[in-house]
Amino acid sequence: MTPPVADIAPPKTKRKTETWSPDKSSELYGVETWGSGFFGVNKNGHVTVRLEDDKAQAEVSLFDVIDGLRDRGTHLPVLLRFRDLLHSRIEQINESFKKAIKDLKYRGEYRGVYPIKVNQQRQVIEEISEFGKRYHYGLEAGSKPELIAALAHMHDPEAYLICNGYKDEEFIDLALHAQKMGLRVVLVLEMPSELDLILERSEKSASAQSWGSSSPLHERLRPLARQRWRQISLWPQCFTSHQRRRSVEGSGHIDCLKMLHYHQGSQIPNIAAIREGATEAVRMYCDLVKEGAPMGVLDIGGGMAVDYDGSHTNFHSSCNYSVAEYCADIVEVISQICDKAGIEHPNLISESGRAVVAYYSVLVFNILDVTSAQTSEEAPPIPDNAPQNLMNIIEVNKVINKKNLQECFNDAMYYRDQMRAQFFYGAATLRERGLAEAWFWHILTRISNLIADLDDIPEDLRELSSTLVDFYYGNFSLFQSLPDSWAIDQVFPVMPLHRLDEKPRHRAVLADITCDCDGKIDRFIDKEDVAKILPLHDFKQGEPYYLGVFLVGAYQETLGDLHNLLGDTNVVGVHLEKGKPVYTHEVEGDTVADVLTYVEFDPKELVTRFRTFAEKAVTEGRITPKERREILDLFREGLSGYTYFES
Numbered sequence: 040m041t042p043p044v045a046d047i048a049p050p051k052t053k054r055k056t057e058t059w060s061p062d063k064s065s066e067l068y069g070v071e072t073w074g075s076g077f078f079g080v081n082k083n084g085h086v087t088v089r090l091e092d093d094k095a096q097a098e099v100s101l102f103d104v105i106d107g108l109r110d111r112g113t114h115l116p117v118l119l120r121f122r123d124l125l126h127s128r129i130e131q132i133n134e135s136f137k138k139a140i141k142d143l144k145y146r147g148e149y150r151g152v153y154p155i156k157v158n159q160q161r162q163v164i165e166e167i168s169e170f171g172k173r174y175h176y177g178l179e180a181g182s183k184p185e186l187i188a189a190l191a192h193m194h195d196p197e198a199y200l201i202c203n204g205y206k207d208e209e210f211i212d213l214a215l216h217a218q219k220m221g222l223r224v225v226l227v228l229e230m231p232s233e234l235d236l237i238l239e240r241s242e243k244s245a246s247a248q249s250w251g252s253s254s255p256l257h258e259r260l261r262p263l264a265r266q267r268w269r270q271i272s273l274w275p276q277c278f279t280s281h282q283r284r285r286s287v288e289g290s291g292h293i294d295c296l297k298m299l300h301y302h303q304g305s306q307i308p309n310i311a312a313i314r315e316g317a318t319e320a321v322r323m324y325c326d327l328v329k330e331g332a333p334m335g336v337l338d339i340g341g342g343m344a345v346d347y348d349g350s351h352t353n354f355h356s357s358c359n360y361s362v363a364e365y366c367a368d369i370v371e372v373i374s375q376i377c378d379k380a381g382i383e384h385p386n387l388i389s390e391s392g393r394a395v396v397a398y399y400s401v402l403v404f405n406i407l408d409v410t411s412a413q414t415s416e417e418a419p420p421i422p423d424n425a426p427q428n429l430m431n432i433i434e435v436n437k438v439i440n441k442k443n444l445q446e447c448f449n450d451a452m453y454y455r456d457q458m459r460a461q462f463f464y465g466a467a468t469l470r471e472r473g474l475a476e477a478w479f480w481h482i483l484t485r486i487s488n489l490i491a492d493l494d495d496i497p498e499d500l501r502e503l504s505s506t507l508v509d510f511y512y513g514n515f516s517l518f519q520s521l522p523d524s525w526a527i528d529q530v531f532p533v534m535p536l537h538r539l540d541e542k543p544r545h546r547a548v549l550a551d552i553t554c555d556c557d558g559k560i561d562r563f564i565d566k567e568d569v570a571k572i573l574p575l576h577d578f579k580q581g582e583p584y585y586l587g588v589f590l591v592g593a594y595q596e597t598l599g600d601l602h603n604l605l606g607d608t609n610v611v612g613v614h615l616e617k618g619k620p621v622y623t624h625e626v627e628g629d630t631v632a633d634v635l636t637y638v639e640f641d642p643k644e645l646v647t648r649f650r651t652f653a654e655k656a657v658t659e660g661r662i663t664p665k666e667r668r669e670i671l672d673l674f675r676e677g678l679s680g681y682t683y684f685e686s
């Protein structure tokens with residue numbers, strides 16, 4: 040488990056000579072707990088990823104991978120994708136269901152489907168369709184574009200293609216045609232009103248006969264927004280479910296009802312909730328069979344959580360179960376209830392998304408600069424004729440001791456605020472206000488140093504250390520690459536990729552390069568709760584300092600947006616051949632011209648406009664013709680360049 044962040048020294052205290060090791064870093068950043076065996080720290084102090092090399096496994100340094108990219112001219116930020124990790128998760132989920140089915144003598148089959156919405160990138164769909172063949176692993180499409188991508192890639196007649204989402208004629212026609220072509224396409228009835236359209240389209244299509252007898256219709260229990268991932272009750276949907284059953288009965292097509300589908304929501308951290316959801320669903324399934332529906336398939340949706348913080352608890356960024364426990368519990372609940380009801384075990388489908396792709400991608404960026412906390416060990420000067428409030432702050436500094444920390448903190452804050460008010464009303468100068476602020480931070484630094492020796496820290500002062508942080512500016516956009524960090528306060532494991540043989544001495548938060556005050560990461564994984572700081576090393580100008588954000592393969596890539604017109608990052612797939620990293624599936628990130636085009640600018644027209652402006656400047660004698668050429672070259676280069684900081 041990640042040790043509490045308090046284990047690292049508070050800022051600027053006297054450094055004890057203490058040995059540090061890569062193992063300590065591994066423990067500090069919790070790599071063993073959230074890394075799921077895929078990530079580690081080597082003796083050189085580099086983060087490693089475990090890749091396959093001709094059926095053996097090898098630990099590859101991410102620092103070396105980035106070095107290789109730098110030699111090839113690929114700029115950071117870059118999203119690294121590791122296909123081996125994706126394969127491994129598909130294998131783990133399928134093998135775990137297989138084992139649970141065997142152990143519990145379950146009489147149905149398991150077939151997984153991958154919900155395209157979780158990461159729609161072509162490489163993901165291709166890898167899943169190709170590697171998944173051995174398990175007849177299918178796809179779930181929630182929209183027309185997703186269905187079209189799925190139809191072009193998945194041609195295994197044994198695998199399922201589940202169609203969720205709201206469907207128009209075109210969507211339904213495509214699905215019905217694909218059924219005729221031999222694919223196991225399943226239309227999930229999202230709303231009762233969809234039924235008429237599906238019946239009409241299937242009657243119109245030449246497959247009307249086979250539709251009448253075998254086209255599966257589906258019942259969906261509870262589509263939950265991903266953001267509401269902690270809610271699990273299924274009751275409110277029973278009414279809707281009843282309505283749907285009535286409409287299916289009324290249509291005279293109860294024989295078409297083959298599958299019950301539910302989805303509890305994403306990232307369900309508690310196995311009890313998973314069991315509860317499955318229990319209710321399987322009871323509904325059994326009753327539908329008793330009502331005369333042939334059924335045969337139960338689709339349990341997604342929801343299998345990822346242990347982002349490595350705490351293995353039911354905290355929202357973790358989960359208190361393993362993949363094997365999840366599979367065993369689902370199979371057990373369903374078989375027990377079906378056995379009691381005397382109903383045949385259904386074939387099982389699960390739509391795990393996050394649990395399949397989260398590990399696959401790592402976002403890597405470099406630190407550009409650091410703004411240190413305004414801490415100051417050194418006392419600021421004492422001015423002549425200082426205003427009374429400033430003198431009062433200086434007095435507070437004289438009397439600080441371990442017993443009056445709270446009082447001194449309150450007084451310093453009070454007099455600092457008084458000085459601000461005096462400045463506001465014109466009764467103090469900017470220089471005097473600046474001195475008051477400097478004394479205030481000096482007092483806070485001293486209080487923070489003294490707190491470190493206390494057994495019992497006063498309540499108000501506990502938060503103090505989180506205000507004395509250094510801002511590390513990272514070359515990335517939170518809104519583009521980690522949208523869930525902003526939108527739903529999701530925490531991801533973040534850590535330096537090298538220098539892990541050195542003790543990190545700074546208490547940092549991360550700021551991105553958008554100019555939005557929300558563009559920062561100030562919530563980090565922690566074994567107890569959520570940490571407010573990330574331990575980082577000294578930043579040395581001119582030397583690279585690389586950070587990685589892990590487990591970002593699910594949802595982050597396509598939910599990101601163009602805030603500040605920072606576009607898609609470079610993407611590179613990495614695998615091993617003969618002990619060497621091989622870079623494939625490289626996708627260049629957006630250029631400036633690309634992102635401007637997305638917001639309806641025409642790059643050519645931009646050049647024309649700027650050229651006209653530059654020529655006017657020449658005519659008016661502000662610049663020379665030679666300068667005009669240089670400025671225009673710069674403008675064109677800017678258009679074709681990366682949207683992120685290029686060094």
Ligand SMILES: Cc1ncc(COP(=O)(O)O)c(C=O)c1O
Pocket residue numbers: 154157179203264265302304305306340341342343390391392393394593
């Ligand atoms: C219908 C459906 N199935 C599956 C998923 C994937 O869920 P998860 O990524 O939590 O496995 C979702 C996403 O919320 C969904 O809406």
